[in-house]
Amino acid sequence: MPITFLTKIFGSRNDRLLKTYRKTIAQINALEPQYEKLDDAQLTAKTQEFKDRITAGETLDALLAEAFAVVREGSKRAMKMRHFDVQLLGGMSLHNGKISEMGTGEGKTLTSTLPVYLNALTGNGVHVVTVNDYLASRDARWMGKLYEFLGMTVGINLPAMSREEKQAAYRCDITYGTNNEYGFDYLRDNMVYEVSDRVQRGLNFAIIDEVDSILIDEARTPLIISGQAEDHTAMYIAMNTVAPELTKQEGEADPRTGEGVIKPGDFTLDEKTQQVFLTEQGHENAERILSNLGLIPEGSTLYDPANITLVHHLYAALRASHLYHRDQHYVVQDGESGGKEIVIVDEFTGRLMSGRRWSDGLHQAVEAKEGVQIQAENQTLASITFQNYFRLYAKLAGMTGTANTEAFEFSEIYGLETTIIPPNRVSMREDQLDRVYKTTREKYEAAIKDIRECHERGQPVLVGTTSIENSEIIDQLLIKEKLPHQVLNAKQHAREADIVAQAGKPGMITIATNMAGRGTDIVLGGNVEKIIEALQADDSMDDIAREKEATRLRAEWAKEHEQVKTLGGLRIIATERHESRRIDNQLRGRSGRQGDNGSSRFYLSLDDPLMRIFAGERVKSIMDRLKMPDGEAIEAGIVSRSIESAQRKVESRNFDTRKQLLEYDDVANDQRKVIYQQRNDIMDAASLTGQIASLREGCFTDLTRQYVPVESVEEQWDIAGLEKVLREEWLIDLPLAKDIESASAMTDEDILEKVIAAAHAVFADKLAQIGEENFVQFERMVLLQSIDTHWREHLSALDYLRKGIHLRGYAQKQPKQEYKREAFELFGQLLDSAKNEVTKTLMTVRIQSSEELTQAAEAIENRGERIANVTYTAPTETGEEEVRIEEETQRGLKPLTAEQMQRTGRNDPCPCGSGKKFKQCHGKLK
Numbered sequence: 052m053p054i055t056f057l058t059k060i061f062g063s064r065n066d067r068l069l070k071t072y073r074k075t076i077a078q079i080n081a082l083e084p085q086y087e088k089l090d091d092a093q094l095t096a097k098t099q100e101f102k103d104r105i106t107a108g109e110t111l112d113a114l115l116a117e118a119f120a121v122v123r124e125g126s127k128r129a130m131k132m133r134h135f136d137v138q139l140l141g142g143m144s145l146h147n148g149k150i151s152e153m154g155t156g157e158g159k160t161l162t163s164t165l166p167v168y169l170n171a172l173t174g175n176g177v178h179v180v181t182v183n184d185y186l187a188s189r190d191a192r193w194m195g196k197l198y199e200f201l202g203m204t205v206g207i208n209l210p211a212m213s214r215e216e217k218q219a220a221y222r223c224d225i226t227y228g229t230n231n232e233y234g235f236d237y238l239r240d241n242m243v244y245e246v247s248d249r250v251q252r253g254l255n256f257a258i259i260d261e262v263d264s265i266l267i268d269e270a271r272t273p274l275i276i277s278g279q280a281e282d283h284t285a286m287y288i289a290m291n292t293v294a295p296e297l298t299k300q301e302g303e304a305d306p307r308t309g310e311g312v313i314k315p316g317d318f319t320l321d322e323k324t325q326q327v328f329l330t331e332q333g334h335e336n337a338e339r340i341l342s343n344l345g346l347i348p349e350g351s352t353l354y355d356p357a358n359i360t361l362v363h364h365l366y367a368a369l370r371a372s373h374l375y376h377r378d379q380h381y382v383v384q385d386g387e388s389g390g391k392e393i394v395i396v397d398e399f400t401g402r403l404m405s406g407r408r409w410s411d412g413l414h415q416a417v418e419a420k421e422g423v424q425i426q427a428e429n430q431t432l433a434s435i436t437f438q439n440y441f442r443l444y445a446k447l448a449g450m451t452g453t454a455n456t457e458a459f460e461f462s463e464i465y466g467l468e469t470t471i472i473p474p475n476r477v478s479m480r481e482d483q484l485d486r487v488y489k490t491t492r493e494k495y496e497a498a499i500k501d502i503r504e505c506h507e508r509g510q511p512v513l514v515g516t517t518s519i520e521n522s523e524i525i526d527q528l529l530i531k532e533k534l535p536h537q538v539l540n541a542k543q544h545a546r547e548a549d550i551v552a553q554a555g556k557p558g559m560i561t562i563a564t565n566m567a568g569r570g571t572d573i574v575l576g577g578n579v580e581k582i583i584e585a586l587q588a589d590d591s592m593d594d595i596a597r598e599k600e601a602t603r604l605r606a607e608w609a610k611e612h613e614q615v616k617t618l619g620g621l622r623i624i625a626t627e628r629h630e631s632r633r634i635d636n637q638l639r640g641r642s643g644r645q646g647d648n649g650s651s652r653f654y655l656s657l658d659d660p661l662m663r664i665f666a667g668e669r670v671k672s673i674m675d676r677l678k679m680p681d682g683e684a685i686e687a688g689i690v691s692r693s694i695e696s697a698q699r700k701v702e703s704r705n706f707d708t709r710k711q712l713l714e715y716d717d718v719a720n721d722q723r724k725v726i727y728q729q730r731n732d733i734m735d736a737a738s739l740t741g742q743i744a745s746l747r748e749g750c751f752t753d754l755t756r757q758y759v760p761v762e763s764v765e766e767q768w769d770i771a772g773l774e775k776v777l778r779e780e781w782l783i784d785l786p787l788a789k790d791i792e793s794a795s796a797m798t799d800e801d802i803l804e805k806v807i808a809a810a811h812a813v814f815a816d817k818l819a820q821i822g823e824e825n826f827v828q829f830e831r832m833v834l835l836q837s838i839d840t841h842w843r844e845h846l847s848a849l850d851y852l853r854k855g856i857h858l859r860g861y862a863q864k865q866p867k868q869e870y871k872r873e874a875f876e877l878f879g880q881l882l883d884s885a886k887n888e889v890t891k892t893l894m895t896v897r898i899q900s901s902e903e904l905t906q907a908a909e910a911i912e913n914r915g916e917r918i919a920n921v922t923y924t925a926p927t928e929t930g931e932e933e934v935r936i937e938e939e940t941q942r943g944l945k946p947l948t949a950e951q952m953q954r955t956g957r958n959d960p961c962p963c964g965s966g967k968k969f970k971q972c973h974g975k976l977k
């Protein structure tokens with residue numbers, strides 16, 4: 052059989068690995084007598100010694116035996132626990148960047164201290180990843196005793212923390228936190244505008260506890276930060292009144308003669324490229340109108356640094372009112388929310404493109420023009436999958452009780468090998484065969500009967516369910532039967548951990564969904580040490596009384612512990628199989644810890660979804676063949692096996708889904724890396740002159756090539772067009788035509804060189820006036836903001852593309868290939884637009900003083916960081932989406948209707964009832 056053959060190979064690889072690890076264990080054990088003789092200070096001093104040796108070039112691998120021996124000795128002193136040999140095995144596998152499979156109660160928390168300490172010696176930080184905040188805090192405090200004893204610092208990273216607190220947590224040698232929080236911090240660090248605002252300091256080594264939950268169950272949903280970038284509603288509405296006041300010029304002026312204008316006006320239109328250019332007269336008029344409206348100070352120009360966004364809005368309004376026509380480019384329709392909305396019409400097919408929006412503020416400008424509610428767009432600001440986040444670490448490791456069934460996925464997707472660590476003491480749990488009934492009713496009756504018998508005997512039972520609905524059904528049934536019990540459904544992690552800790556007391560019945568009380572093992576007879584710990588806080592007792600009480604409690608526990616053991620240990624009862632064998636194994640693994648006895652049984656019926664869909668027919672035919680009477684269950688190896696094969700089918704389907712998600716995300720991931728790298732370079736660079744010069748060169752090359760193609764001759768050139776665009780759009784006066792006339796022979800290359808040289812010269816002039824050192828922060832902010840806005844629009848575009856791409860299937864195209872190709876193209880456009888926008892802003896901005904520049908830079912930074920309704924979407928522990936909303940609204944203002952926004956005069960009281968003038972409240976221009 053191929054399967055046993057494979058297991059043999061896999062098994063023998065595991066054995067071989069363990070064998071080499073065991074040699075190191077011998078070394079560690081040999082060090083013990085020596086380290087026992089050291090006093091506390093000498094032991095602690097080892098930490099510094101190790102650090103020095105690393106600085107001197109020694110490798111972590113070379114230090115492993117000594118470091119592990121020091122941790123074990125420290126643990127004996129600080130925690131009264133001595134690492135078992137199997138924990139040393141687990142620790143080595145973690146250090147080697149693998150997954151250690153160790154059952155519940157094997158002490159994975161303590162195991163991880165070994166590689167955590169060793170790797171923290173480099174000073175580069177080690178992240179321990181837990182499934183919830185409760186476990187992060189618990190484990191950090193619990194293991195913190197050991198780390199601090201050895202002279203290491205430990206931090207906890209929690210969602211509610213301030214930036215400073217987070218920075219402090221990340222600066223520690225060791226940091227504990229959840230996967231969500233690490234991921235969100237990473238994303239947020241790539242949204243800041245100042246290096247000092249980052250909280251993380253590199254991703255060095257992560258150990259993920261319950262690694263299967265995090266890298267498999269939760270990997271179905273990405274982390275998403277979304278929100279509304281600045282609300283410009285009032286600005287769009289104001290600009291909408293400006294646009295109609297400007298008139299279109301008829302005819303084009305010939306740059307050589309200045310003739311050709313039929314009727315002078317404020318702007319010209321280029322229908323082909325859908326662009327608007329303001330004429331000189333247009334600039335003056337626009338400045339006058341805007342200053343009358345109070346939008347710009349009198350005497351200021353459109354090119355002042357403070358007015359950058361204003362120009363942007365003005366152009367959007369002009370395009371909306373003169374280039375985009377109702378019922379041709381868009382329609383106005385009833386929207387889902389009741390009000391009207393703008394829907395784009397595809398220019399080629401005439402189809403309505405619901406949900407899609409124009410970028411660069413155009414959509415909002417059209418909304419303002421049509422008097423439709425201006426939608427404050429909720430944009431994805433940043434997003435990443437866990438797969439791609441955790442692949443960023445230089446080294447990754449994980450631990451769980453149940454990795455083996457998913458070993459293939461771990462290795463395929465994360466390159467993580469699974470090591471099966473033998474238990475400290477072999478479990479004595481008996482896993483009984485499934486019992487399958489014909490109907491749900493019979494199934495529940497049988498399960499309840501079993502629970503009742505356990506309870507009457509005094510044997511503790513854990514009833515496992517895969518959903519809250521199912522646990523409610525059992526809860527109701529037990530209430531009806533008057534059987535005392537407790538229900539946990541993973542809502543209050545801390546309290547449930549306490550309850551689960553006592554779930555092994557005689558006669559206890561505990562219903563729990565698979566996540567409840569996670570990370571806490573069930574001790575037969577209950578967890579007496581937890582109760583004794585609580586005694587320490589009781590002030591009504593003195594030390595002697597406490598000691599006496601503790602002794603009494605321990606004696607009582609020993610009796611109950613023995614009692615539960617004779618009754619068969621913890622019994623696990625379940626009324627459904629999960630889609631994944633791994634989750635069933637997690638449940639079973641709750642019983643039989645550290646050599647305990649115990650048992651487990653699944654009660655199923657032909658009506659269970661998994662049975663109905665995958666295994667029902669087969670099991671039913673077995674039942675029929677065996678001529679089973681009603682009310683009786685079938686219990687046979689062949690049934691359990693066919694259920695297992697059904698689970699395998701579902702598992703592999705789910706694996707495919709995750710792989711798909713990843714394949715799509717890989718495209719965005721590569722692009723995200725490029726963008727984040729650029730952002731980091733921009734933030735870290737002392738000077739941006741070189742970077743900006745190369746953007747400028749690219750930008751003017753593209754521009755020139757539109758008029759003077761590569762390897763073309765003079766007859767093909769549109770020099771007049773090039774001169775016009777340089778002058779009107781870029782404020783560069785370059786007499787190209789004259790140059791060509793006077794020069795003997797000019798090639799297209801010569802023209803290009805001239806244009807670039809002129810652009811460089813204009814910029815150099817500006818720098819010389821204001822001083823490069825004054826300019827750099829402004830450049831930085833312009834670059835960052837441009838990258839950010841374009842990246843966000845790109846994310847929406849990708850999203851839109853992914854949703855629509857399956858339709859391409861009809862055209863016989865490979866959707867994934869198509870997606871990749873288009874995503875690549877869109878990314879190219881993103882880089883181009885950012886390049887052009889940045890160059891334009893920096894070339895055309897007019898600066899009077901360095902203070903003005905500083906203010907403009909600050910304004911951009913504030914704008915960049917002012918994001919409303921920040922929403923964090925993360926998977927819940929069951930892998931579904933969960934949404935966490937950070938702030939209600941940015942300014943706490945209730946939105947007004949489009950009508951209210953349009954009708955209210957700037958000096959009228961604001962309709963929101965704030966008592967302020969409209970212009971100081973909702974009408975405030977930003």
Ligand code: ADP
Binds near residue numbers: 156571
């Ligand atoms: P896991 O995460 O593997 O299920 P935990 O880390 O929660 O297990 O540990 C389970 C229990 O075992 C804890 O109460 C812990 O104190 C205890 N334990 C772990 N390792 C040792 C050890 N080497 N000696 C004594 N007790 C240990």
Ligand code: MG
Binds near residue numbers: 160570571
């Ligand atoms: Mg644990």
